[in-house]
Amino acid sequence: MRTIVTGLLLAIVSVGGANVAAAGANSAVAGANSAPADSAAVPAGDFAPVLAPAPGKQSVHVTAFRLDKTPVTNAQFLEFVRTHPQWRRDRIATLFADKEYLSHWSAPDALGKGALAQQSVTRVSWFAARAYCAAAGARLPNWYEWELAAAADERHTDARSSPAWRERILDWYARPAGQPLPAVGSGTANIYGIQDLHGLIWEWVEDFGSLMVSGDSRTQGDPDKLAFCGAGALSAQDRENYPVLMRIAYLSALEARSTGRVLGFRCAQDATP
Amino acid sequence: MRLISKCLICLFMTAALAEELPGDSLYRLQIPLQTADGRTVALADLRGKPILITLFYSQCSSVCPMITVQLQNIDRHLTQKARHNLTILMLSLDSDRDTPQALQTFKQDHHIDDPRWIVARASATDVRTLAAVLGVRYRQLPDQSFNHSAVITLADRDGVIKGHAEGVTAGGAAFLRKVESTAAAPRH
Numbered sequence: 001m002r003t004i005v006t007g008l009l010l011a012i013v014s015v016g017g018a019n020v021a022a023a024g025a026n027s028a029v030a031g032a033n034s035a036p037a038d039s040a041a042v043p044a045g046d047f048a049p050v051l052a053p054a055p056g057k058q059s060v061h062v063t064a065f066r067l068d069k070t071p072v073t074n075a076q077f078l079e080f081v082r083t084h085p086q087w088r089r090d091r092i093a094t095l096f097a098d099k100e101y102l103s104h105w106s107a108p109d110a111l112g113k114g115a116l117a118q119q120s121v122t123r124v125s126w127f128a129a130r131a132y133c134a135a136a137g138a139r140l141p142n143w144y145e146w147e148l149a150a151a152a153d154e155r156h157t158d159a160r161s162s163p164a165w166r167e168r169i170l171d172w173y174a175r176p177a178g179q180p181l182p183a184v185g186s187g188t189a190n191i192y193g194i195q196d197l198h199g200l201i202w203e204w205v206e207d208f209g210s211l212m213v214s215g216d217s218r219t220q221g222d223p224d225k226l227a228f229c230g231a232g233a234l235s236a237q238d239r240e241n242y243p244v245l246m247r248i249a250y251l252s253a254l255e256a257r258s259t260g261r262v263l264g265f266r267c268a269q270d271a272t273p
Numbered sequence: 274m275r276l277i278s279k280c281l282i283c284l285f286m287t288a289a290l291a292e293e294l295p296g297d298s299l300y301r302l303q304i305p306l307q308t309a310d311g312r313t314v315a316l317a318d319l320r321g322k323p324i325l326i327t328l329f330y331s332q333c334s335s336v337c338p339m340i341t342v343q344l345q346n347i348d349r350h351l352t353q354k355a356r357h358n359l360t361i362l363m364l365s366l367d368s369d370r371d372t373p374q375a376l377q378t379f380k381q382d383h384h385i386d387d388p389r390w391i392v393a394r395a396s397a398t399d400v401r402t403l404a405a406v407l408g409v410r411y412r413q414l415p416d417q418s419f420n421h422s423a424v425i426t427l428a429d430r431d432g433v434i435k436g437h438a439e440g441v442t443a444g445g446a447a448f449l450r451k452v453e454s455t456a457a458a459p460r461h
Contacts, residue, residue, distance in 0.1 A: 054414045094296035095406065126405060209405055210412035212420060256405035 039066040040193040041271060045157070047148045050244040051211070062148050064271035067141055069194050070184040071201060071266045072132060074105075075117035077124065080132050082109060087128055097125040100259045118183035120201050120264040126256040129204045133267035140206040141268035143251075147244060150197040152190040160241060169243035172199040181262065198243065202250055204265040211252040294320075298432035299406050306364065306393040309376035314391070316403070317432075323456045324360040326426045328400070328409050330367035330419055331379040340423050341383050343438075347425075347449055348387075355456035356389075364403065365394040366411055366419050408437070429455050 044064040053060050081088045081102075088109060089102040100123050106112020115121075124132075126140075133139050141149075153159035160166075187196040197203075254260075294300055304316040325344060329337045344361055351359065365371035371379075376392045379385075385392065395403070404411060411421030425438040427448075435455050438448040 054416070057415055060415075093298075093301050095298065095301050127402075207401070207412070209401070209410045212410050212412065212422075252410075255408060 038070075039068050039267075039269065041066055042145070042149050042192050042194075045148065047144065047151070047158075049144055049147050050241045051248060060144050062144050065141070065145050066269045066271055067145065067149050067192070067194055068138075068266035068268070069189070070196055071120040071203065071264045072129075073117060073184055074111050074115045074119050074121045077102075077121035077132060078105075078109070078111055078117075080135060084131065084135060087131060092128070094257075096127040096257055098257050098259055101125060101128070102259075104261075116180075116183070118185075119181045120184050120196070122181070122201060122262055122264045123259040124204075124264065125259050126204050126208065126254070129265035130206070132265075136267055138267035138269045140204055140265060142207045143205045143211060145268055146197075146203065146205050149190070149192060149194055150244070152192060152194075154188055154190060157191055160244075166241070166243055169198040173243070173246060177261075201262045201264040202247065202260060204263065205251065208251040208254060209256070211248050295431050295433050297434070299403070299428060299434065300432035302399075302402055302406065304395055304399040304403060306362075306391070306395050307373060309373050309380050309392045311373045314393070319360055319362065319391075320432055321430055322358055322360045323430050323435075323452075323458070324362055324428050324432075325452065326362045326364065326403075326407060326428065327424065328364050328366050328404060328407070328411065328421060330365050331371050331375050332367065332417075333419065337423070338383075340425065341385075344425065345383075347452055350449055351453055351456060355453050359389060359452070359456045361390045363390070363392045364400065365392075366400055366404075366413075366421060367417075368394055368397040368400060370417070407434075427452055427455055429458065 042062075042065055044062060046059045046061050048059045052058060085091055086093075089097075089105070090108040092101060102108075102121075102123055104114045104123055106114065111117060130140055151158045151160050153162065153165050156162070182200065184200070185195055187199050189195050190197065254263075298320075300317040300320045302316055306314045306316055308314060325347070327340055327344065329340060341363070344363070348356060348359070348361065365376065371394045373394075376394065380390075380392050394400075407424060407426045409422050409424050411419050413419050423439065425448075426434055427436045427438075428434050436448060436451045
């Protein structure tokens, strides 16, 4: 009975505090805040994504939404697998994650030295990321939401033409792989109050499967194109924007059960009217 | 009596083991399908027969009609035994516009009247989930049409994916043989 009650409490906490900065691996219940404090509002807007949404069309309308200020941490994800044990690495169905899923944790239900509580959780599949957000009453952001939020810097909603913005991000790409991930929240907050969109990890989006890239017109006559139904693949309208194009290239190469050493996620919600 | 009850337990255990879904079975997904005739069928209810699955939408004017013809060709070229044992699922990407009525019209236009063929829709979220499992990439364009990879997926009677055919050639003779052998495989 006690176990059940504890389980229920944990479930309530995990729903109420989607993005709680839990104190540590074994005391994740501590410090539960309400969800709005952990996510930031991003107002509706028209936005020119790096990939043209359709031939001859340059902008999309993104409706208002909320985005978590920081990526989901190991501590938070540990709490989730404790309350939703079907997502433990020793119980997850192979349909939903590859063999490297949470493989850097010391045990299916413990982080250990290789995964610090405040680091972003990584080596999670799209299915697992999606299940986490759903359990928190949220969802994964879609690509346009993510790209819109990530276009901002500290002072501008769209800093993409700023050389400083690009260089800062490219510096991250240039950093050697294999270094330990910094804790979440270590980056500067952008104008919405959102951190770590660049410079920390790659992030899952709900519609990663919609990113069919072709920035090269030479593929127009490619027989592979016949495998696509419709007005053809996307083309890049801002080919100079390497930071975003690299994200797209990375995401478009993934399968839903893929995991990656620096691939994590954060959750989003529709804006409450 | 004791012996009998033990044996009954044995029997139940054997049945339970046979029922256990493989870890990579697509029937691990809980997806309600609404069919063209208005019924609701759980995806997992299709377990028990090999299946061909493709994602399409009824307003599609480019590759989709060819995929439909490809499916019909594959079906036509199977042996009677294999054909009898095969389910064909066409799931719409267009959750909003492909109502059961629209799907019924699509079936009539393409002369699909065999009950082994299921033309259905599901919620947009569920379509995304199944597309992710099948490796189908798609996006809706501002004019409501869809860009999507044209893929036919073959899964065995337990929902384990056995192969994909891509593009307008739909894998040709090699894929047909694979469908044949999967559909003709004896019950385990």
